[in-house]
Amino acid sequence: MTETPTAPPKLGAPIVVANDVHVEYRTHASGKALANGGSLFKRQKGIRVVHALKGVSFEVREGESIGVIGHNGSGKSTLMRTIAGLTTATQGAVYAASRPALLGVNAALIPDLSGEKNVLLGALAMGHSKADAEAQYEDIVEFSGLSEFIDLPMKTYSSGMQARLRFSIAVSRDHQILLVDEALAVGDKAFRDKSEQRIRDLREQAGTVFLVSHSMRSILDTCTRVLWIDHGNLKMDGDPKTVVKAYQASAKK
Amino acid sequence: MTDTDYEKLATDAGLERVGARAPLGEYLKELWARRHFAYTLxxxxxxxxxxxxxxxLGWIVIRPIFTAIIFGTIFGVIMSSDSRPDNFVPFLVVGVFIFEFFSKSFSAGAKSITSNxxxxxxxxxxxxxxxxxxxIQQVFELVPIIAVMTLIIVGFGEPITWAWLLVPVILALMTMxxxxxxxxSARLTVHLRDVTQIIPLLTRILFYSSGIFYSLEQVLEDKPAWVLKVVELNPIHDxxxxxxxxxxxGNEASPTMWWVVIGSSITMLVVGVIFFWRAEERYGRD
Known part of the structure; x- marks a missing residue:
C-alpha cells in the first residue's frame, strides 16, 4: 500500500519522508559569538551545541514542488543538506526513493581549477561515467553561458557565475529529487528564467523539487506547497499563498 | 508534533534512509564505478x-634532491663517521626519495577530507x-622522482641489474x-583537527628511525641481535x-623484511578501508 486515504488523488506515492529530524552541530565558540547566543545555543565548556533542526517531520509525494522559507539561520540549508544526505541527522531520519541532489550557491568545486575541469570533475563526482561526462560537457557549458570564461580558474568567477556553473552541472543529470538552495537568486534575469524553466521541465519528468528561496515571487511561481522553517522547527506546512502570507505577516512584526 | 507515523509511511512506500552508509561490498563497487573521478582529480x-x-613539475624532484644534499653534506662531509655506509650518495638518495613517497601520502591523505x-x-x-x-597524485609524482633517482644512482656507477625489476613490486606494496x-589519518583528522599538527612530528621521528642517512645495521652492530630484529619490524625502514x-x-635485505612489508601492506590497506568506511556518514557534518 503506497497511498493513504487522506492524500489528494492527483499526487503520487511518497517520495521523501522526514521523520523527526534533529541536527546538532558541535562547534567551538569564541567570546563574541557567546555574547549574542540565543535560544538556539546551549553552552558546554567552550564547545557549543547548535541545535539547527529540532524535530522536523513531513512527507512529500511525487510531482510536488516544495518551497522552503524562513529567515536566515532558521535551518533551511541544514534541512536541504540533510535531505541530500550530506549531513546526517543526529536523531530521526530522512527517507527517499532515490538519492536527492543538492545544488547550492556557496560552494565552488575546486577554486584553483578552471571551469572546464570543474565541469568534468563535477560530472564525474555525480556519477556520470567518463564517456558520459565528456558527452555532457558541451551541454553543460552551453547551458551555463560561460563558454568564454571556461578556461579561467573558478576562483576568478563572480559568485553569480559560480552559481550558474554549479547549477548547470547539477541539472545535467535527470534527478528524481532535486534540491535547489537559493541558486536562482544569483543569476541574472536571463539565466534565472532559463533555470526556472529547467526546474519546471525536471518536475514534469515526474521529478520532485525543493526550492529554498527568499524571493516570495519565485516561491509562488514554482511551488505547489510551502514549508516554513522557524528556529529549527516546522512552523507551517501548506498551500503557498497561505504560508507566504503568514510568513510575511510575521516578518513585519 | 503530528500523530502521523512517518516511519511506517516511509517503510510502506519502500523508501530508503538517505545518506545511509552502504554495505562494504556495495561501497567498494560504487568506488570502482567512480574511479575516474579520483584519477581525474x-x-x-x-x-x-x-x-x-x-x-x-620541477619542484616534485627538486625538493627531495635538496633534502638529500642537506643530509649528504651534514652527515657525509661535516660529521662523517663509521655509520656512513659505502656508496653513500646512492644509499642516501634512495632513502630520501622513497621516504618522501611515504611522508607526502601521509600528510596529503590526512588533509584530503578537511581541505575539500x-x-x-x-x-x-x-x-x-x-x-x-x-x-594517486603521489603515485603520479613518484614517476619523475624514480626517474631522477635512477639517473643519480646510475651516474654514481651502480650497475643496472635484473633485480631492479623487483622495485616496482616493492613500490606497489608501498602504495597499498x-x-x-x-x-x-583522513578519518582521524576529521574527528580531531589536532592530528595535522602531530603528523610532521611523527614523520620526523620515522625519518630519523628508518635509517635514511645511516645504516641501522651498522649502527646497531655491537648491540644485542634482538634490537636489530625490532628495528626490522618498521615497515618504512624495510x-x-x-x-x-x-x-x-653492498646492501642486503633479510627475508623477514619481505614478510614485514607484505604483511603490513595488506593489513594497513584492509584496516584503513574498514576504518574509513565505518565513519562514512560523519564526513559531511563536522
Missing part, C-alpha cells in the same frame, strides 16, 4: 600546482575517493601501505632497505 591537482609555480570541505558538502560520492585521489595510512638491496651494491 589527482591529474588536475598536479596540473594546477604545475601552472602555479614557475618551476612546476566544499566538495564534501555539495556533492554525493563515496568519500573514500578523496584520500584515494591524494595517494601508504593508502592505508592515508585513509586512517621498504627503503628492500629498494636499496635491489639498486645499490
Amino acid at each position: 589527482a591529474r588536475y591537482r598536479i596540473q594546477a600546482t604545475m601552472s602555479e609555480n614557475r618551476l612546476g 570541505a566544499s566538495l564534501v558538502r555539495s556533492l554525493n560520492f563515496p568519500r573514500m575517493l578523496l584520500p584515494i585521489a591524494a595517494v 601501505f601508504n593508502l592505508g595510512i592515508a585513509l586512517i 621498504f627503503i632497505t628492500l629498494v636499496r638491496a635491489q639498486m645499490v651494491t
